[in-house]
Amino acid sequence: MTPPVDDVLVRSLVPGVLGVLVRRGADFAAAEDAVQEALVEAVRSWPTTPPREPTGWLVTVAWRKFLDATRAETTRRRREETVADEPPSGPVPSADDTLQLYFLCAHPSLTPPSAVALTLRAVGGLTTRQIAAAYLVPEATMAQRISRAKRTVSDVRFNEPGDVATVLRVLYLVFNEGYSGDVDLAAEAIRLTRQLAAAVDHPEVAGLLALMLLHHARRAARTAPDGSLVPLAEQDRGRWDTALISEGVQVLQAALARGRLGEYQAQAAIAALHADARSAADTDWVQIVEWYDELVRLTGSPVVRLNRAVAVGEADGPRAGLAALASVDASVPRFAAVQAYLHEKDGDRTTAARLYAEAAALAGNAAERDHLTRQAARLNSP
Structure with missing residues (x-):
């Protein structure tokens, strides 16, 4: 049986191939179309005749596709005066x-x-x-x-x-x-961010990569077998990917050591504190509030202020969380859900049930809507 083409490998070569065509004089749109056609050819032919030098093969085929398309245009003569003849196949310059x-x-x-x-x-x-x-x-x-x-x-x-x-x-x-x-x-986002991190030395690129790795590590525990959402506090932490967590923490520590704090590094630091806790009860909420304070300073984002209110509610009690929530615009997405959660922690089940129902009506996706609806039903049941 013929082995399939390594799709991830092929796609990882795309930026280099596209860059070569643009450097040779192809306009971006035409070059991108030619590369896509070359990818189709690769999927068709590589399983039976794999190339020795995949990048060179893709460049050669994509360049031919570009020339074919160029010659078919009504402006053939004008374009061909500026387009070089097809170069020989072989190793591609390392730009x-x-x-x-x-x-x-x-x-x-x-x-x-x-x-x-x-x-x-x-x-x-x-x-x-x-x-x-x-x-x-x-x-x-x-x-x-x-x-x-x-x-x-x-x-x-x-x-x-x-x-x-x-x-x-x-x-x-x-x-x-x-x-x-x-x-x-x-x-795919993680793969592309890794690729970007290899191309540019920037602490916020590393911060975003760390954030993605730490969030992705919890993916398997985020949903129940029936597809329903599992809140962070209720997740089975034994299902978290410890290898991704370890990598994310290492990437984050190297970024923070450079002393150029940015919002993605701060978000990753919060995710790392969650990952470090053996249980929800062991979470260092005081330090998480401190990181949210940094995020507020960096971004001023109302969403950050909303999440900070949750952290304050965990660190200092639900009434302190509700006081922090009072400074957040009520139109911010998930405001009612956070309000409901803090009221429930404060023992006001009636208000919490009403707010959970309001939040469900405003939910942006079915999974979140179902989760909030179940929360309201739980509090409304005897």
Whole structure:
């Protein structure tokens, strides 16, 4: 039986191949289309005739695809005057354009959904069908989104400096999508962030990688066999991935040692404290509140203030948590759920049940809605 192509290996080569084509004069949109066609050829031919040098093979095939498409255009003569003849196959120069590709795909002119889709396609090497399935939208809709994104960045110079913070936000959005369809977006986000960490020496890149690893380590314990959510305090910590936790802590410690604290490092530090506790009762909530104070200072985010109120409620009691919650805008997502939780801890079951029901009506997904509905029913039952 013919062994299948290593999909992750093939996709890891995409940024380098795309970068080579752009450096040779191909515009980004045409180069990205050519690379996707080369990937299709690789999936078809590599199982029976694997190449000695996969990157060189992909560059050669993608360049041919680009030239074929260029020659088919009505502007053939003008374009061919600026396009070099096909270079020989073989080892590819070791220029790493990965970082520039990240910057391009997370360009400020793109909306967050478009930046995410373009990153998954151009840097991640996913097909339009895979991305559409992951986001539960029709393939035609995703194709239009990606096409618009490519047109938007088509005039951006490939060597323009970019913003690491924007790239990290895009990767964080990918990670938070989790899993749907045949592509595990959480695992894909970790792979891409590892790739970015290899291309740029930045403590916040390491902080985001640590945060992803520490959150992903708890994935197996987050849902019950029936698919329902399991809150952190009730999770079976024996199911947490200790290897991922260990790696995440090591990455975080190295980032913090550089003395350039950022929001992802602070979030990862909170996740590490949760991972370090043998049980929910052993959690160092006082230190977690201190890290949330740092996050508030760094970001001023109302979501951070909401989560800080929970931590204050655990460290200093539910009434202190409710006092901290009073400074948070009630329109912030999950406000009612946090309010319900703190009222229940304070012994006010009637108010908590009502608030859990309100939170369920506002929930953003079915799993969260079902969990909050069950919480309200539990408190309403005799």
